[in-house]
Amino acid sequence: MAGGVEENIMPETKLLAHLKAKGYKLTQQRQQIMDVLLQGKTRLTAQEIFRQLKERNLSVSLDTVYRNLRLLTAIGIVQQISLQSGAVYELVQEEHHHHLVCVDCEKIVCISSCPAMQAYLKDADDATGFDILGHNLELYGRCDDCRNKKTNSHA
Amino acid sequence: MAGGVEENIMPETKLLAHLKAKGYKLTQQRQQIMDVLLQGKTRLTAQEIFRQLKERNLSVSLDTVYRNLRLLTAIGIVQQISLQSGAVYELVQEEHHHHLVCVDCEKIVCISSCPAMQAYLKDADDATGFDILGHNLELYGRCDDCRNKKTNSHA
DNA sequence: GTTTTAAATAATAATATTCTTATTTAAATT
DNA sequence: AATTTAAATAAGAATATTATTATTTAAAAC
Structure with missing residues (x-):
């Protein structure tokens, strides 16, 4: 993975601090997933998040998106909403x-x-x-x- | 579908009455799905319900099981519990x-x-x-x- | 700055769940 | 009991989601 996406990295928000405080690693993929949700300002499906990450030229698999959304939901950083057509996700805000x-x-x-x-x-x-x-x-x-x-x- | 499963049909419980009162049809499949949940006395996955229906020699498709569980959940007869490994269902009791x-x-x-x-x-x-x-x-x-x-x- | 180690990832296989469409059926009407 | 009609079903295709395993990587210890 030569070349850099350094410019795109989300600043260390309180959300990331929260993540780190719980002892989880701060991977590129994890940061960018949260950044997509933050930028998006709207609820997104796992597939939509995956698509946007690809557009950012991030090396990522769909499994990683699902796995991280599950983790982020479990620790209360993200909220999952179950629809018949599938689940959508949003950041937990104020x-x-x-x-x-x-x-x-x-x-x-x-x-x-x-x-x-x-x-x-x-x-x-x-x-x-x-x-x-x-x-x-x-x-x-x-x-x-x-x-x-x-x-x-x-x- | 010759031969009969007549002996196996669940009695018209209050749950079925409730269903009928909402204007939904009382199909064999729907009755038996509810009966499996009632007999089972335990939470079941859609796949487990499907298996048990097959054992009863009921003509049924997996899609029908999912569709009915969704309906029954929507109208409050069944409760869905979301696990990481998939969803399980139970009848709403007293x-x-x-x-x-x-x-x-x-x-x-x-x-x-x-x-x-x-x-x-x-x-x-x-x-x-x-x-x-x-x-x-x-x-x-x-x-x-x-x-x-x-x-x-x-x- | 190396080394070490558990956590995280990618790739792909396996499941779970939903959609589409033609056919069947419960319930109402006659 | 036959006719009608919207609802429900079956079958199989299409998606969504999760599991498995070998490889990579962030963080910590040195």
Whole structure:
């Protein structure tokens, strides 16, 4: 891998610091995956991230993208949203929040975190002996548009 | 499909009534998928359900299993738990609850539902205009056993 | 700056999951 | 009981996701 991508390397954000603090290595691939998510400012699939990394001429495999997204999700840096058409990923930004997904059109709406959640997590931790690393709450429903569009099927 | 599986058909439980009430058809495949989950008394993968249906000599495709599990999950009859190794499914029984999953060994522990969740769902409904059909909360962590087993890696 | 070592990667194989389209079927209507 | 119709299914193709293993690399120790 001669030649350099040095100019493209994401600055050491607090996110990277967080990663490093947990004892994980700071690989090119890992940095760039996070940078794609940061730049993108939008939710991306693993495949989309993979494509963008290739465009940056980074040597990367799809497996590496999936593996890192899994890790980043597990340690709470990234949030995964499960759609029927596949999963999408976003960086966890300032305010912790959850997602409401339309079962018809897959529209995603952010909703604020349940205020009682923190206490709930603490209780679960105490009761089970687990170290709780993260959580994922997804609500599923039908959005206004899709409800109105319905003419024939299960209202 | 001559010959009969009539003896095997699941009785019309409240779950089936619920399904029918929503306007969905009561197909052999759908009934038997639910019956496998009911009999199994344990969480099953789509593939395991498929295998058991074949053993019952039911004409069924894997796609049908996935499609029905998706529907049943969407309308709140079945709960899906996302593991790294794939998804598992269980019937929603009396008491609504959530799951805590070990990120190492995939042990699953049931935890009671967050008491504030109902109010939270109502708020989300009001604020967004969605019809909320169901939700999924999964906590991820490291169980006691796995934490103690750790010698080399990220504590 | 080498050496060492566990973690991370690439490549490819293997699974899991979803999509497409023609055919079948449950339920409603007659 | 026959007819009609939207919903559901089967089959197989297409994607998405994960596992395996040999090779590379970041970080630490020297």
